[in-house]
Amino acid sequence: MSKSEFIYTIYIKTTPEKLWDALTNVEFMKQYWFGTHCESDWRAGSSWRLVFADGQTADAGEIVESVAPKRLAIRWRNEWNPELKEEGYSLCVFDIEPTDSAVKLTVTHSLDKEGSKLIEAVSGGWPQVLSNIKSLLETGQVVLAQHVDCREKA
């Protein structure tokens, strides 16, 4: 395998529009992304960054593709950890597909390097973020509410 790649899927009882809003709305995001949030105007070519609760940039890059409410692709590089930053840009793609009774969200995060530490680092976080989005959209509450700052573990 020449690249590192993870794929996550989750089915959420909501509409593609509401899910798109959940992925791009700052206030919504702060509730499910453990205190961090993204800053962007979500248009292709625009800058994007993931910000810790204290304002420091966690990750940054740009929006590669933005087709509401179907597909969002972000060119994504770590900014706070030198070892991860050195790996360069990863690609994170959100695909939203309506199914009979729910909406399927697929997150594909990849980097053109075998054994990428960045992809490994985000791999633990995505399932929790997705579970939180699902819970928030379906019940109005997140399942895990605590703020997690990955810098503390480093």
Next chain:
Amino acid sequence: MATNEDNVFKALADGSRRALLDRLRVCNGLTLNELCEGHEMTRQAVTKHLAVLEAADLVVTKWRGREKLHYLNPVPINEIYTRWIGKFERGRLQALDNLKEALEEDRHE
């Protein structure tokens, strides 16, 4: 429906299927051939087990040219975790926070 918890538990209730998930955890994105190499199962058995895992959303697939790649999707297992364990974990984290706060207060006095 694919989110069905019953499907997840049924899929996990088999050693061969868990072995396939273990394999994908170590090396994600394998083809059927690559998955067959590591196991003493027939190709038909592996195919059948993968179908069960896919129906439970524990394995997702993606086409790369003519190759079908298999990925471990940990999200359903995470949902089991958050449902039964996450709650206690949160309590434990809170307890640590409280302890830290109490100890630091002592120091300031």
